[in-house]
Amino acid sequence: SKHCSGQDFQISRVLVSFNSAVTKEEEVLLEQYLVGWDELIKFMEALGTVFSFISQEVKGKIGILRELQSTARGNEYYSVRSMMDHELRHNLVNFHKQTNSGCRTLLRLHRALKWLELFLHKLGMSSDESNTSDLCQEAYNEALAPYHSWLVRQAASMAFLALPERKVFFDIVCIEHEGEAQLVLERTVRSIVRVYNIMQEAYHSRGMLNLP
Numbered sequence: 001s002k003h004c005s006g007q008d009f010q011i012s013r014v015l016v017s018f019n020s021a022v023t024k025e026e027e028v029l030l031e032q033y034l035v036g037w038d039e040l041i042k043f044m045e046a047l048g049t050v051f052s053f054i055s056q057e058v059k060g061k062i063g064i065l066r067e068l069q070s071t072a073r074g075n076e077y078y079s080v081r082s083m084m085d086h087e088l089r090h091n092l093v094n095f096h097k098q099t100n101s102g103c104r105t106l107l108r109l110h111r112a113l114k115w116l117e118l119f120l121h122k123l124g125m126s127s128d129e130s131n132t133s134d135l136c137q138e139a140y141n142e143a144l145a146p147y148h149s150w151l152v153r154q155a156a157s158m159a160f161l162a163l164p165e166r167k168v169f170f171d172i173v174c175i176e177h178e179g180e181a182q183l184v185l186e187r188t189v190r191s192i193v194r195v196y197n198i199m200q201e202a203y204h205s206r207g208m209l210n211l212p
């Protein structure tokens with residue numbers, strides 16, 4: 001009976017996708033991971049046109065990875081580790097210049113997921129007086145700004161100013177009560193942390209945390 005403005009987006013689907021992306025062997029399944037991102041894109045699209053440059057950017061990265069999955073070697077892109085080992089084995093990862101390797105492309109989404117983790121955590125802990133633009137900017141400064149050019153940082157800060165207030169966020173997420181929000185957000189944060197940590201270790205152990 002609840003009416004929510006972001007009917008297409010469901011935060012539960014983000015949670016389910018990221019949870020199901022992790023196997024018993026602590027592998028991250030690439031397809032499930034990307035499905036989680038598909039859902040996040042719906043959220044950004046519900047925010048309106050100011051955010052479309054961000055969702056276009058994410059769609060571009062997802063597109064590159066799906067393209068790799070659809071090639072003859074697509075089965076190698078089954079999990080994050082299988083992708084990394086395949087690309088390293090075949091010298092497809094360039095450590096000196098920018099290419100469209102799966103490893104460097106996924107690294108961009110990986111870093112963005114840290115931003116989301118911090119932002120959702122802050123949102124869950126926030127109070128009535130909190131300002132979403134500030135929460136978003138703080139998370140951005142910590143997780144993403146160090147990797148972005150000056151121009152991108154300015155554009156991001158401008159976009160943050162256009163963010164709706166907390167109430168609207170909770171409405172899109174379809175949450176009526178504050179307590180409920182905190183619970184759902186913390187659960188989502190946990191599913192993100194789990195995926196993030198596994199991927200962070202996979203990138204770290206292969207010396208690939210700084211791919212150009």
Ligand code: 1Q0
Binds near residue numbers: 140152156169
């Ligand atoms: C909620 C509003 C979204 C706020 C997004 C924060 C990040 C903003 C910064 C985006 C700038 C994008 C412009 C291009 C950047 C690229 O230079 C960069 C590097 O790529 P490359 O190929 O040049 O090396 N690209 C990236 O860093 C890719 C990732 C961009 C950030 C995407 C983060 C979007 C996450 C959105 C999920 C929102 C869901 C919120 C759910 C809330 C539920 C209560």
